[in-house]
Amino acid sequence: MNTADAVLREAAEWFATLQDSATNEGERQRWRQWLAADPRHAEAWDRVEALSRQFDQLSPRLDRSATRSAFGQLDRSRRHHMKRMGLAAGGGLLAFAGLREQGWQRWTADHATAVGERREALLPDGSRLWLNTDSIVRLAFDGRQRQLQLLRGELRIDTAADSAQPARPFEVALDAGWLRPEGTRFSVRREGDACQVTVFEGAVRVQPRTLAQDLLLPTGQQLRFDAQGAGTAQAAPPHGDAWTRGMLVADGMRLAELVAELARHRRGHLACAPEVAGLRVVGAYPLDQPEQIWQALERSLPVRVFRPMPWFVRIEAA
Template sequence: MQKSIDPRILDEAAGWLMRLHAGAVSDAERAACERWRRRSPAHASAWARAEQLMDKLGGLPPALAMPALDRPGRPARRAATARLALLLAGVPAGWAAWRLAPWQEWTAAHHTAAGERRELRLADGSRVTLNTASAIDVRFDAAQRVVLLRAGEILVRTAPDTAAAHRPFLVVSAQGRLEALGTRFNVRQEAGLTRVAVLEGAVRISPGQAGAAERILPAGEQASFTAASMSGATPADYTIAAWTQGMLVADKMPLAGFAAELARYRTGVLRCDPAVAGLPVSGAFPVADAGRALAMLVATYPVDAIERTRYWITLVPRRSAR
C-alpha cells in the first residue's frame, strides 16, 4: 500500500520542481531545496516522487523535460503547480492512471482535443500539423530549433533555417530525438514507443539511451524506436498522413485495429467484440465525424454499433450474421 503524504508537502514539492526546471537556478536555491528535502521523512518521500515523475516524463534533456512550466503570470503558474501536486499524489501508485491524466494538455503550449486538428506555422517558416489529442512545445534558440512532442501525432514540414548558424531542426519524443534533414515526416508518440514515417528528405533517429545506435531514415521508409533500440525499416505507408485531410484510410485493417484508430478521434470508449476483431476493413473514413465513420462501417460490414451511451460504443457481430 502506498503511504499518503500531507497534501501541503506535495504542494511544496511541486513548487520546488517547478522552480528547479523553470530556468537558471542559483546555488542558494538548490541549497534551500535540499534543506526542505531533509526536513522530515515525508518531505524526502515527496521529493522522491517528484524525481520519479521527472524520470517518467521520458529521460529527456533537463532543459527540455518540462519546458512549458516556465510560464509568466502567477495565476497560471499557481494552477500548474496545483495540477503537478495532484500528479505527485498518485506517484508511484499506478502509472496507468498517470497516463490517463491530461498532463500534456495542462502544460503544453500547443494542443488539440479529441477529433481536432491544428496547423502551426513556426517562426522559421516550418509547419507542424497536430493530429487528434496531441500536444507539443516549441523551443527555438540561437543553437537549435526544437519541437517537443509530448503526446499524440504530428506531421512536420521543415523550412530552411534563415539564421546564420543554420540551426538543426529537432523533434524530441519520450524515446529520443529526430533530426530533420530537409524533410516532411510523420511522428507518433505511443506508450514506450515512437513511430516515424519519412515522406520527403531524410531523418536522423537518435534513441535517448546512451550508446544506442543512430540511423538515418530516408524518404519512403518508416520505423519505430524505443529509448534503447530501433526496429528495422519498412516501406512507408503514404496513407499514414491521410489524417491531415480528415481521413482514416484502411487497407484490410483488422476491425480491432480500426476501432482503436477511430477511438483516438472521439471522446469516450469504442470497443470491439473479439468475435469480429479480425474482420478486415478497407476504405476511407472521415475522422472529423466519427459518428459518420461508424455509420459507414455498419452499412458496409456485418457489424452493429451498440451504444450503452453516446460515449460507450461496442462493435459486435450483426445479429443476422451470428
C-alpha cells in the same frame, strides 16, 4: 461475447432506458434488481456513469436516490466484495497523478490538442506543424537551435529552410531519443515508451537515447524505436498522414485496428466484439463524422453497431 462485455452492454442498455422520459416505475424496479443481483453489475454501472459524466450528459431524470437504495439492498457478502474491489482500485491514485502531470504539460505547452481535435500551426522558422488528437508540444527556438519536444500524441512536420540562421539544426526531442530531419516531411507518434516515425519526403536521422550511432530513414519508410534501440524499417502506408486532412484511410486494416485508431479521436467507450475483430476493412473514413463511419461499416461488413448513447459504441456481429 465474454461475461464482462455482456455486463457492460447491459449496463449501457439500462442507462439508455433510464434516460427515457417514458421510463416507468416497473422498469426502474427491474433495474434495481439487476443492479443488486451481482457486484459486476454495479461495477459496470459505475463505469457507464463515469463515461457519461465526461460528456456532461447525465440527465436529472436519472434517479440517484434509487441508485443509492439499490446499493443499500446488497447483501453483506456482496458489499464485502465491492469493498475489496474499491481497495484494489487504489491504483487509481497513480492514474490521478498521471492526469496532474498531463495537466501541467498542457499548461506549459506551446501547442496542444484535446481528444478529437487536430490543429495546424506555422512555426517561427516557417516550418509547418500539424498536431493529431490529444497531443502536446513544446518549442525551443533560439539563436542556437530549433527544437520541438513531443510530450504526448502525434505530429507531422513540413520543415522549412532556416533562411535567418542556416546553421541552426532542427530537432525533435522525445523520451526515446531524437529525430533530425534533412529537408523533409515526416510524422512521429508516441506509443508508450516507444515512438514510430514515418518519412513522406526527404530523410530523417533517428537516434535512440542510449545509442551513439544514428540511423538514416529515407522517404517511404517507417521505423519504431525506443531508448534502447530500433526495429527494422518498413514500407510506410501511403496515407499515413491522412489525419491531417481529417480522414482515416484503411487498406485491408483489421477491424480491431481501425477501432483502436478511431478510439484515439473520441471520448467514451468504443470497442468491437472478438468475433469480428479480424475482419478486413477498406475505405476512407471522416474522423469528425462518426455516424457516417458506423453506417459505412454496417454496409460493407457483416456487423451491426450497437450505440445506445453517442459515447457508448460497440461493433458486433450482425
